Amino acid sequence: MKKYDNVLFDIDGTLLPMDQDVFIKAYFRALIKYIAPYGCDAEKVTKAVWLGTGAMVKNDGTRTNEAAFWSAFARVYGEKAYTDKPLFDRFYETDFNTIKSVCSPSDIPNAIIKRLKADGVNTVIASSPIFPMTAHKARLGWAGVDPDDFSYISAYENSTFCKPSPDYYTEIARKNGLDVKKCLMVGNDVSEDLPAAAAGMDVFILTDCLINKKNADISAVPRGGMNDLINYLF
Numbered sequence: 001m002k003k004y005d006n007v008l009f010d011i012d013g014t015l016l017p018m019d020q021d022v023f024i025k026a027y028f029r030a031l032i033k034y035i036a037p038y039g040c041d042a043e044k045v046t047k048a049v050w051l052g053t054g055a056m057v058k059n060d061g062t063r064t065n066e067a068a069f070w071s072a073f074a075r076v077y078g079e080k081a082y083t084d085k086p087l088f089d090r091f092y093e094t095d096f097n098t099i100k101s102v103c104s105p106s107d108i109p110n111a112i113i114k115r116l117k118a119d120g121v122n123t124v125i126a127s128s129p130i131f132p133m134t135a136h137k138a139r140l141g142w143a144g145v146d147p148d149d150f151s152y153i154s155a156y157e158n159s160t161f162c163k164p165s166p167d168y169y170t171e172i173a174r175k176n177g178l179d180v181k182k183c184l185m186v187g188n189d190v191s192e193d194l195p196a197a198a199a200g201m202d203v204f205i206l207t208d209c210l211i212n213k214k215n216a217d218i219s220a221v222p223r224g225g226m227n228d229l230i231n232y233l234f
Contacts (some may be wrong), residue, residue: 010187
């Protein structure tokens, strides 16, 4: 008998094993290299990206994360941000994929997803929606997971909240008609993924690439590596 009707998964450090700090550095290297031929100022773009990311994290449901990001980005980059947006969008279709080299994909996540689907469990991607959909689908591809195996993928286009807000999880449930009491959130970042519990979901903390910057006590939370997750789910 299935334990949950719905299982939500984070991507980075969960379905796609990685060192987050290494990934972020590689991301900015690839982005700066990509924009250099277009005469974009690297320092200004980096500052604009961080400001935009902060705006998404603070988003209160009044607009999409995409709108929040570009509004903040333009405050640093200038109004030209909106005409240059297609340039940045293309980055996620092209050079962004070079970052795959700093990740360590495993066959296990895909096997788990396929087994859940075979058991009639609905699977959802609940990766912090600070990237466009193209980037989320790209990273799922790096992880060896089929984006079509998920009924919903959160991204900055379709989200109005962001992790670590419990409202982010509530929004996913509301949009998809999910009973939060029948949902499990699987993620590796204690600060970002554990708040799903405040939305009424169960949480499993994946420890293979654990992020626990505040050293929170998770002794009472179901947790462990991929094999432990398999035992917990099945």
